[in-house]
Amino acid sequence: MTTTTTQRRPETTVSDRTMEQPVISLRGARASLGSRPVLRGIDLTITSGEVVALLGANGSGKSTAVRSVIGQVPLTGGEVSLFGTPLRRFRQWHRVGYVPQRTTAASGVPATIREVVSSGRLSRARFGLFSRADRAAVDRAIDLVGLADRAGDPVDALSGGQHQRVLIARALAAEPELLIMDEPMAGVDLASQEVLAETLREQVAAGTTVLLVLHELGAVEPLIDRAVVLRDGCVVHDGPPPEAVGQHALPGHDHVHPHATGEPLRTGLLT
Ligand SMILES: Nc1ncnc2c1ncn2[C@@H]1O[C@H](COP(=O)(O)OP(=O)(O)OP(=O)(O)O)[C@@H](O)[C@H]1O
Secondary structure (H helix, E strand, C coil): CCCCCCCCCCCHHHHHHCCCCEEEEEEEEEEEECCEEEEEEEEEEEECCCEEEEEECCCCCHHHHHHHHCCCCCCCEEEEEECCEEHHHCCCHHHEEEECCCCCCCCCCCCEHHHHHHHCCCCCCHHHCCCHHHHHHHHHHHHHCCCHHHCCCEHHHCCHHHHHHHHHHHHHCCCCCEEEEECCCCCCCHHHHHHHHHHHHHHHHCCCEEEEECCCCHHHHHHCCEEEEEECCEEEEEECCCCCCCCCCCCCCCCECCCCCCCCCECCCCC
């Protein structure tokens, strides 16, 4: 795997995309968790090839928004469409890769890295049988996240950052056109962060549409076309990413890393 300096993609592609069909469309999306309204009328359109960061303070509804996009949280109002198809009729899940927030690749069932990543390819495999191309795609995904030499290792022997790499490889195994990742860098060691950033660069270069829930832009900042900031379940900013800011850089920010211990680590995120 090579590490390259990231360049922003040519501006021309942004205007080209405006003519394209939305990959994700949320219209007046409302959702509640328990009795609590969490999404309070979200409008969001993401077109092909865009790389969008979804930012906001803890509890602003970021995870709920992406989970509503993939149908894990039902809407109580409004609409969501994927690739132009209303979610209730959408069946082409091989086009979507999803990396959930802070989970583990170990499921309690003994499994190797290759087995977990292969599960992400099932949506492409005909009748559940893997062709040579399917196996090659699985190997490519494992290689992309720098775990080729560990492919036969059990996932429960991995560090947190390596787990995250496996989950990303699982999402990439189906060669999705849309990649949705919920805080992929959270709790990940620096070496894995760099691998993940490089993996993302390669996906973006290949034209994959990306929606990333992030605490802060960090290493992936150069890849981001657009930032959408949520507050209390509403979109309060949709446009250029905020300027790179450091820890404690902005007054009034209120995002706290959930994995922080003791004194909360506050990040320089727009609030
Ligand atoms: N199962 C649940 N039942 C009730 N409320 C919930 C549930 N899950 C989350 N919530 C609440 O819904 C709100 C939005 O949560 P969500 O996880 O979408 O926010 P977030 O912006 O992703 O936050 P974070 O940055 O902390 O992950 C929060 O106030 C959270 O406490």
